[in-house]
Amino acid sequence: MSESIQPIQTCILSFEKMDLIDFAGPLETLSHVRGPSGDRLFSITVAGPSDEITTSQGLVIKRNIRFEQAMSSLAQFDVLVVPGASYLVTKELCTPDFPVIQIIQNFSTLPKHESRVHPRLLLSVCSGAFFLASTGIFAGRRATTHYTILPELAELCAKYGQTEIIRKRFVDAGLLDNGMRVVSTGGITSGFDGALYVVEVLCGLPCAEKASDVLDYQWRRSEGLF
Secondary structure (H helix, E strand, O other): OOOOOOOEEEEEEOOOOEOHHHHHHHHHHHHOOEOOOOOEOEEEEEEEOOOEEEOOOOOEEEOOEEHHHHHHOHHHOOEEEEOOEOHHHHHHHOOOOOHHHHHHHHHHOOOOOOOOOOOOEEEEOOOHHHHHHOOOOOOOOEEOOOHHHHHHHHHHHOOOOOOEEOOOOEEEEEEOOOOOEEEEEOOOOHHHHHHHHHHHHHHOHHHHHHHHHHHOOOOOHHHEEO
């Protein structure tokens, strides 16, 4: 009998007017990651502010749990995925009382536990990097976002400390003091590349390459910075 593998618990945040592919790209990618016995290696939970969330494209998505539930159970998650939206929407939401920013702040400061099966990881897609930047996470590190708003991200990050802003498909900012890895991605479809890098980090390169093959997506791994 094969030994069962403990799924990597993943929470994907959702909010009104988020970009569909920012959200669906990582979800689709992680859902295709399988173990030797064919079991899914990522268990995905969608957290949102209401039962139904409308993307900027007009598609309605249903959440699994409320933001309040996500906040109270953050310690159970290994990965937190933060999609973006148009810059105008993102800029309007970048306030301290926006629940997405509060969840990021709490997740990023979870204490390190040596007994954890999976190391924790925080992934932003496209302008989702602005929500991370609003917590000061990128201070002294490096980050990316959609190439059209790199200067705006640099301006926000500068409020908290020096940050290297780079145009890449994805950027590994390294580990926080608690051992959590932070990864940001470029615009929209870069979420596929960043999510495949997450798979590489947590499950190994062959697993990520297999997921890329199943997706029939040419992973632009060489265009990342890690």
